[in-house]
Amino acid sequence: MKRIFHFIYILIFILNFSNVQAQLKNNNDRPKLVVGIVVDQMRWDYLYKYYDRYNNNGFKRMLNQGFAVENTQIPYIPTYTAIGHSTIYTGSVPAIHGIAGNNFMIRATQKDMYCTQDDSVKGVGLDPDKFEGKMSPRNLLTTTITDELKLATDFKSKVVGISLKDRGGILPAGHFADAAYWMVDGNWVSSTFYMNDLPGYVRDFNKADLTKKYLDEGWSPMYPLNTYFDRVKDDNPYEGSYVKGEHVRFPINLKDAAAKKNRDVIKSTPFGNTVTLKLAQTVLTFEKMGKNPANVPDFMAISLSSTDYIGHQFAINSAKIEDTYLRLDKDLADFFSFLDNHVGKGNYTVFLTADHGAAHNPQYIADEKGNGGFLYKKELGMALEEQLIKTFGHKKLVYTMTNNQVFLDYKLIDSLQLDDKKIKQYVINFLKKQDGVAFAADMEQLSLSSFPEPIKSMSINGYNYKRSGDIQVILEPQWYGFYKDKTGTTHGAWNPYDSHIPLVFMGWGIRQGNSHAPAYMTDIAPTLAALLHIQEPNGNIGKPLIDVLR
Numbered sequence: 044m045k046r047i048f049h050f051i052y053i054l055i056f057i058l059n060f061s062n063v064q065a066q067l068k069n070n071n072d073r074p075k076l077v078v079g080i081v082v083d084q085m086r087w088d089y090l091y092k093y094y095d096r097y098n099n100n101g102f103k104r105m106l107n108q109g110f111a112v113e114n115t116q117i118p119y120i121p122t123y124t125a126i127g128h129s130t131i132y133t134g135s136v137p138a139i140h141g142i143a144g145n146n147f148m149i150r151a152t153q154k155d156m157y158c159t160q161d162d163s164v165k166g167v168g169l170d171p172d173k174f175e176g177k178m179s180p181r182n183l184l185t186t187t188i189t190d191e192l193k194l195a196t197d198f199k200s201k202v203v204g205i206s207l208k209d210r211g212g213i214l215p216a217g218h219f220a221d222a223a224y225w226m227v228d229g230n231w232v233s234s235t236f237y238m239n240d241l242p243g244y245v246r247d248f249n250k251a252d253l254t255k256k257y258l259d260e261g262w263s264p265m266y267p268l269n270t271y272f273d274r275v276k277d278d279n280p281y282e283g284s285y286v287k288g289e290h291v292r293f294p295i296n297l298k299d300a301a302a303k304k305n306r307d308v309i310k311s312t313p314f315g316n317t318v319t320l321k322l323a324q325t326v327l328t329f330e331k332m333g334k335n336p337a338n339v340p341d342f343m344a345i346s347l348s349s350t351d352y353i354g355h356q357f358a359i360n361s362a363k364i365e366d367t368y369l370r371l372d373k374d375l376a377d378f379f380s381f382l383d384n385h386v387g388k389g390n391y392t393v394f395l396t397a398d399h400g401a402a403h404n405p406q407y408i409a410d411e412k413g414n415g416g417f418l419y420k421k422e423l424g425m426a427l428e429e430q431l432i433k434t435f436g437h438k439k440l441v442y443t444m445t446n447n448q449v450f451l452d453y454k455l456i457d458s459l460q461l462d463d464k465k466i467k468q469y470v471i472n473f474l475k476k477q478d479g480v481a482f483a484a485d486m487e488q489l490s491l492s493s494f495p496e497p498i499k500s501m502s503i504n505g506y507n508y509k510r511s512g513d514i515q516v517i518l519e520p521q522w523y524g525f526y527k528d529k530t531g532t533t534h535g536a537w538n539p540y541d542s543h544i545p546l547v548f549m550g551w552g553i554r555q556g557n558s559h560a561p562a563y564m565t566d567i568a569p570t571l572a573a574l575l576h577i578q579e580p581n582g583n584i585g586k587p588l589i590d591v592l593r
């Protein structure tokens with residue numbers, strides 16, 4: 044009897060081993076197309092909060108046919124858009140990839156820098172000297188997974204980035220992209236970094252003017268309003284507005300709002316996402332992406348920004364956010380069905396993630412008897428300035444406070460021959476005493492600071508000496524630095540509401556299933572590198588998610 048067991052045991056071992064051998068067989072098969080979808084400000088829990096109302100072919104198709112990495116965390120602070128997109132596509136962190144905020148300060152020149160600002164290029168499709176067009180990925184110090192695909196295929200792969208936001212299209216598409224498109228005043232534009240003229244089909248797309256169509260139609264909820272989450276009603280005190288002082292109630296007249304403001308109002312509606320995905324289809328069609336004659340994969344990087352604009356404006360519990368996700372779900376279903384026809388089911392790989400999440404509106408939490416609050420940046424800055432003048436006898440020793448960091452004015456401090464260490468310590472002590480501040484520390488001494496893990500490592504990962512501030516400020520949970528307005532919401536903190544993001548892969552080379560094992564945003568790029576058999580980006584610190592890959 045024992046022998047039979049032994050025999051069966053050995054047989055199972057051999058079968059398993061040959062199975063492993065089969066899995067390890069190398070080949071150079073690759074998907075025809077990779078599509079990255081970053082949903083700006085999508086909290087992980089939105090996958091499940093609205094699950095029962097999603098259709099079968101959008102988010103649910105990804106969850107059911109693909110692989111969900113349920114516990115994906117952002118490994119740095121501050122959790123902002125430009126950094127999120129850079130990290131997803133580089134597998135790296137601000138300390139290395141250099142995108143230290145949406146805006147940051149260059150230490151050497153003490154000049155403000157917008158993440159994709161590039162004064163050496165001009166806008167295409169708009170007034171060439173307008174700031175909004177003078178954009179490129181030059182401030183990004185490392186390669187992206189899209190760059191590595193270009194390098195690996197002798198630049199034969201086509202790479203295009205598309206987003207309402209310049210930074211959402213430019214940073215993911217990388218330095219070697221064929222194109223990146225973003226929206227200014229309702230039109231799609233690019234820069235001379237990529238091209239001298241918009242392609243005819245993008246000009247035609249602008250001429251067809253979907254922006255006008257959707258603004259004219261207005262925004263009504265997809266379903267009866269009483270079927271939405273409604274502990275807070277539509278048009279509640281936590282919601283902001285399109286035009287200052289004007290309530291925004293369903294059904295929303297967008298035409299009026301756009302007339303009073305500008306056509307970019309489309310961005311703060313679900314139709315901003317619809318138009319983005321329609322442009323993506325147009326580019327995929329006209330560029331024949333996914334049908335590369337050199338038989339190499341193409342890569343389209345899409346970022347859907349409306350979710351972020353709407354979240355900032357109306358906070359996360361609004362019917363407007365719910366309706367936005369239900370509409371996005373429908374748009375995704377249409378987009379996947381387009382990809383099935385264009386590239387063929389199973390021939391493409393798609394992943395969906397987010398650049399960051401979002402907190403509840405602090406006032407909402409306080410009204411429900413929770414803890415949370417507002418730290419008014421302007422008032423705090425003024426109080427600090429007053430104390431610094433009293434103590435050190437000089438004005439404006441603090442250059443700025445942004446990204447939850449304090450930037451000292453070293454030029455001034457050096458010229459006055461003041462002791463910068465003393466000033467720094469004074470500011471830290473001052474900040475620590477403020478309501479809502481949990482920690483404040485010298486960014487050069489983060490490893491010695493008394494932050495708990497993982498906040499300490501998130502701070503270190505987010506700290507780029509040449510582009511970050513001098514003092515890191517960590518607020519208490521559900522506290523936010525605000526200017527005056529108490530409506531809407533924001534993000535940027537270490538806390539799970541900002542740092543826990545969705546991550547789902549689907550299609551070619553992807554297993555079906557899910558995992559709750561800890562994973563990081565930095566793991567996305569190396570997983571794609573493994574899938575594509577190409578080198579990981581040159582600043583990558585992530586690890587491939589081996590469960591995801593077939």
Ligand SMILES: [Zn+2]
Pocket residue numbers: 084124351355534
């Ligand atoms: Zn945002």
